[in-house]
């Protein structure tokens with residue numbers, strides 16, 4: 001196994017470093033310290049062909065102008081927060097309203113939009129990169145200072161593990177995710193409509209016209225949201241389900257996990273991705289609104305990738321029936337997701 005780093009570009013006079021992690025079986029992950037963005041994952045298909053399985057751009061400028069959070073660590077809170085406001089301990093906090101009157105994905109200068117300090121990890125059984133960033137009190141409107149540490153590591157069991165840790169100096173909210181768009185066909189040969197998704201989840205969140213949770217947990221049974229025994233992603237876009245239509249004729253929904261594992265399989269390539277997490281939910285986004293710009297390999301288009309955003313439920317601060325996203329002063333926030341690539 002090996003880890004290499006090189007200068008990827010500069011942002012606001014700060015150097016942006018790229019890290020390439022390689023194991024002994026051909027699997028490699030490239031990431032940059034701007035937004036902890038995963039720019040490439042090279043994985044073998046059933047015949048050993050090594051191809052990229054995530055969407056992205058050819059250079060830093062693509063990521064600097066990106067509005068789709070390609071590959072990034074998203075935070076302080078992933079998803080939308082209604083009205084960009086929340087109450088905590090008797091104080092009302094006003095977050096960046098960066099999507100109409102609502103807050104999304106950590107705001108204008110969220111975790112995905114800053115350069116993190118970085119260093120390589122080079123150990124006997126894993127290689128990787130460690131990113132750190134101090135989010136000062138009031139950044140994005142959030143209370144408390146939080147020093148976040150994110151690690152990306154790869155081992156010879158074809159396991160790519162992401163961890164995110166932080167301990168605030170006052171009560172706050174934290175709910176990060178990684179926003180990679182997976183496409184197991186390899187080098188974006190096809191879209192993901194024929195990918196089979198398996199999610200051990202019996203409940204998903206109903207969304208409103210602003211894509212925010214209404215607070216209702218809906219049963220998946222009998223709907224195109226039932227992925228418990230595997231389902232082609234195409235079933236959603238091909239359905240007349242009103243929740244599918246609401247978010248652009250696809251999935252953009254949080255699923256509450258009964259078992260904290262999600263599987264994605266592409267029969268044509270034989271590639272399988274197993275995602276295991278310590279998080280209570282996964283937001284499945286089938287890139288319904290991905291259009292209007294160029295990416296690596298061609299024009300952006302709907303259903304080109306699928307995001308499996310393991311996280312707490314969005315807007316949980318406004319829904320006492322959701323698992324809490326409040327992290328108290330001195331409490332360590334721990335986020336971990338493991339991605340295993342199989343054929």
Ligand code: G6D
Nearest residue numbers: 067068069211252285289
């Ligand atoms: C769209 O609604 C979706 C979000 O879920 C996604 O994170 C974003 O695009 C990139 O706003």
